[in-house]
Amino acid sequence: MAHASSYQPTSSFGQWLDARLPVGRVMHDQFMTFPTPRNLNYWWTFGGILTFMLAVQIATGVVLAMHYVPTPEGAFDSVETIMRDVNWGWLLRYSHAVGGSMFFLAAYIHTFRGLYYGSYKAPREVLWILGVLILLLMIATAFMGYSLVWGQMSFWAVTVITNLFSSLDAVIPGLGTKLVQWIWGGFAVGAPTLNRLFSLHYLFPFLIAGVVVLHIWALHVPGNNNPTGIDVKGPRDTVPFHPYYTIKDGFALLMFVLLFAVLLFYAPNLLGHSDNYIPANPLQTPPHIVPEWYFLPFYAVLRAIPNKLMGVIALISSIAILFFVPWLDTSKVRSTRYRPIYKWFFWVFVVTAIVLGYLGSQPPEGWYLIFGRIFTAYYFLFFLVVMPVVGLLEKPAKLPGSITESVLGPDEPLPLSVPKARQREQVL
Amino acid sequence: MADTDHSPAQSPLLAEDEPTRRDVILVAAAGFAAVGAAAALWPLLDQMNPDQSALSVATTELDLADVDPGQAITVMWRGKPIFVRHRTDEEIAAAKAVPVDDLPDALARNANLPDDAPATDENRTTKGHEGFLIMIGICTHLGCIPKGQAPGDNKGDYDGWFCPCHGSQYDTAGRIRKGPAPQNLAIPPYAYTSDTKVKIG
Numbered sequence: 251m252a253h254a255s256s257y258q259p260t261s262s263f264g265q266w267l268d269a270r271l272p273v274g275r276v277m278h279d280q281f282m283t284f285p286t287p288r289n290l291n292y293w294w295t296f297g298g299i300l301t302f303m304l305a306v307q308i309a310t311g312v313v314l315a316m317h318y319v320p321t322p323e324g325a326f327d328s329v330e331t332i333m334r335d336v337n338w339g340w341l342l343r344y345s346h347a348v349g350g351s352m353f354f355l356a357a358y359i360h361t362f363r364g365l366y367y368g369s370y371k372a373p374r375e376v377l378w379i380l381g382v383l384i385l386l387l388m389i390a391t392a393f394m395g396y397s398l399v400w401g402q403m404s405f406w407a408v409t410v411i412t413n414l415f416s417s418l419d420a421v422i423p424g425l426g427t428k429l430v431q432w433i434w435g436g437f438a439v440g441a442p443t444l445n446r447l448f449s450l451h452y453l454f455p456f457l458i459a460g461v462v463v464l465h466i467w468a469l470h471v472p473g474n475n476n477p478t479g480i481d482v483k484g485p486r487d488t489v490p491f492h493p494y495y496t497i498k499d500g501f502a503l504l505m506f507v508l509l510f511a512v513l514l515f516y517a518p519n520l521l522g523h524s525d526n527y528i529p530a531n532p533l534q535t536p537p538h539i540v541p542e543w544y545f546l547p548f549y550a551v552l553r554a555i556p557n558k559l560m561g562v563i564a565l566i567s568s569i570a571i572l573f574f575v576p577w578l579d580t581s582k583v584r585s586t587r588y589r590p591i592y593k594w595f596f597w598v599f600v601v602t603a604i605v606l607g608y609l610g611s612q613p614p615e616g617w618y619l620i621f622g623r624i625f626t627a628y629y630f631l632f633f634l635v636v637m638p639v640v641g642l643l644e645k646p647a648k649l650p651g652s653i654t655e656s657v658l659g660p661d662e663p664l665p666l667s668v669p670k671a672r673q674r675e676q677v678l
Numbered sequence: 679m680a681d682t683d684h685s686p687a688q689s690p691l692l693a694e695d696e697p698t699r700r701d702v703i704l705v706a707a708a709g710f711a712a713v714g715a716a717a718a719l720w721p722l723l724d725q726m727n728p729d730q731s732a733l734s735v736a737t738t739e740l741d742l743a744d745v746d747p748g749q750a751i752t753v754m755w756r757g758k759p760i761f762v763r764h765r766t767d768e769e770i771a772a773a774k775a776v777p778v779d780d781l782p783d784a785l786a787r788n789a790n791l792p793d794d795a796p797a798t799d800e801n802r803t804t805k806g807h808e809g810f811l812i813m814i815g816i817c818t819h820l821g822c823i824p825k826g827q828a829p830g831d832n833k834g835d836y837d838g839w840f841c842p843c844h845g846s847q848y849d850t851a852g853r854i855r856k857g858p859a860p861q862n863l864a865i866p867p868y869a870y871t872s873d874t875k876v877k878i879g
Contacts (some may be wrong), residue, residue, distance in 0.1 A: 406822065409820070409821040409822065412821075413819075419860075420860065431727065432726050434728075435726055435727065435728055435729065436728050436732040437728065437732065437757055438756070438758050442726075442728075442729070442732070446726065532757065532759070533754075535823040535842060536842075537842045538842065539822070539842075539843050553844060556858055557860075558819055558859070559860075561858065613845075614844055615845060
C-alpha cells in the first residue's frame with residue numbers, strides 16, 4: 251500500500267547507505283510502518299509462519315545435503331547414517347521431514363484463508379496466482395525430496411508419478427514414453443533419476459524463495475485484505491505492522507512451533523509411511539502405494555477417473571483450476587462472512603477436501619471408489635458451477651460501513667488514549 | 679493523422695509505418711539471438727536423455743529347461759523385470775477362448791511382430807513355444823510390478839496378473855482385461871537360440 255516514508259536514518263552511515271542502496275528504508279516502510287488493517291484475525295498469521303517454515307527447510311536441507319549420498323547404493327544408508335552417526339543428524343533429518351508436513355499444513359490453511367475471505371479478488375489476482383505458483387513449486391519440491399530417501403515408498407512414488415507423463419502416448423504415440431525416458435535418464439527409474447531429483451530438490455526451494463519475494467511485493471501494492479473484505483478507507487482503519495502484527499504473528503508462530511515440536515520430538519514418524527524404512531526394491535511393488543498425507547486428496551482425484559489420460563488431466567486440473575478462481579467467482583463482495591448461501595457451499599468444499607484425503611489413503615475399490623467419484627465431482631463443481639452461479643444469484647448480507655466500524659461499532663468514537671504509534675500513524 | 683504540409687526532404691523520415699533498414703536489422707538480430715539461445719539450450723535439455731551406457735543394447739540370456747508348467751520366473755533386462763510363465767494347457771485354452779474384439783487393447787504389443795498385429799494368444803507367444811509367455815512385468819498404467827509370479831499371489835479374476843496399485847487385471851496371455859491400464863503387458867524383443875534357451879534384447 252503506497253504510503254509516505256517516515257524513515258529517518260540517524261547514523262551517518264545510515265544516511266550514506268540510504269542515498270546509495272535504500273534497503274533500510276524499504277525494510278522500515280514495508281515491515282515496520284506498513285499500514286495494515288486493524289481487524290486481521292489469527293488466520294492472517296500463516297504468511298509469517300510459512301516464511302519461517304521455508305527458512306527451516308532451506309537451513310536443515312543445506313546441512314543434510316552435506317551428508318547425503320545421491321546414488322541407489324548409498325542413498326538409503328546415508329539417511330540412516332545421518333540418523334545414527336552424524337552429530338545432531340536425527341534432529342536435522344526429523345526437522346526436515348516433519349517440517350515438510352508442517353509447511354504444507356500452513357500452506358493449506360493459508361490457501362483456505364484466501365478462499366474464504368476472497369483475497370484473490372481484484373486487485374489481488376496476481377498476488378493469488380503467485381501463491382498458487384508457490385504451491386505448485388512446493389508440491390514438486392516435496393515430491394522430489396521424498397524420493398531421495400530411496401525407500402520402497404520413495405521408489406514407487408517416483409515410478410508411479412513419472413509414469414503419469416506416459417499417458418501422453420494416448421495423444422501422440424511415443425511422446426509419453428520419450429518424455430518419461432528423458433525424465434528417468436534411462437529405461438527405468440534408476441541412478442540417473444535419483445541424481446537429478448537431488449539436484450532439482452536443492453534448486454527448487456530457492457525458486458520458491460524468489461516467488462515468495464514477488465508474492466510479498468504483490469501483497470504490498472494493494473495491502474492486506476481483511477476479514478470484512480472491504481477496502482481500507484483511511485488511516486483510522488489501519489495500524490502499523492510493527493508492533494501490532496509482529497507481536498501477533500510472533501505469538502501465532504510460537505504456537506505453531508509448539509505443535510511442530512510435539513510432532514518432532516514425540517511422534518516424528520506419525521505422518522510418514524513405515525514402508526519407506528524398507529530399502530527400494532525395483533522388483534517388488536508394495537501392496538498398497540500411498541503418497542504423503544498432503545498429496546492424498548489429489549491422489550484420490552487421480553484414481554477416481556477410470557481412464558489413465560483423463561485421470562492425469564483431472565489431477566493436474568485439480569490444482570491448476572486455482573489459477574482461475576479470481577475470474578470464476580462472480581460475487582461482488584469478497585468475504586464469505588457476508589455470503590449467506592455461498593458459505594454453505596464453501597464449508598462443504600472444505601469437508602470434500604478432507605474426505606478426498608481420507609479416500610486417497612484407502613484402496614480404490616468398492617465404496618471408496620464410488621465416494622471418490624462423488625467427492626471429485628463436487629471438487630470441480632464447486633469451482634466451475636458454484637463460484638460463478640452463486641455469486642450471481644446470492645444477495646450478500648449488509649456490509650459494515652468501514653473496517654473500524656466492524657471493530658468498534660457504528661457510533662463509537664476513537665478511544666481517548668490512543669497509543670503513540672497510532673497517533674503518529676494518523677498524522678501520516 | 680491529418681494531411682500535413684511538409685517538404686519532400688522530410689517525408690521519408692515521417693513515413694512511420696513503412697519498415698526501415700533499422701527494423702530489418704533489428705528483426706534479423708533478434709532472430710539470430712533466438713536461434714542461438716535455442717541452440718545453447720539444447721545440450722542442457724538433451725543431457726537428461728538416456729546416456730550411452732544406458733543405450734548400449736544389453737541382452738539377457740536364460741534357460742527355460744527347468745521351468746515346469748505352472749511355474750514362473752522373473753529375470754532382469756535393462757533394469758526392468760521380465761516375467762516368464764510356463765502356462766498350463768488350461769491357461770492357454772482360456773486365453774485362446776477370448777475373442778480379440780472383446781479385449782480393451784486389441785493389439786499384440788509384441789516387439790517381435792508388426793505394430794498392428796492383433797492380440798491373439800498366438801501373437802503373444804512364439805510359434806512352437808506357446809507354453810512360454812515372456813513379457814515385461816511392468817503395469818502399463820503407472821509402472822508398478824503386477825502380482826502373479828509367486829505361487830501365493832493374487833492373480834486377479836482372469837488368473838493372470840493383478841496390479842496392486844490401481845487394480846488392473848491381466849489374463850493368462852498378459853492382456854489387460856479390467857482396470858485403468860491402457861495396454862497389454864509389453865513383450866520385449868527376444869529369440870529362441872535353441873529349444874530351451876532364449877536371448878532377450
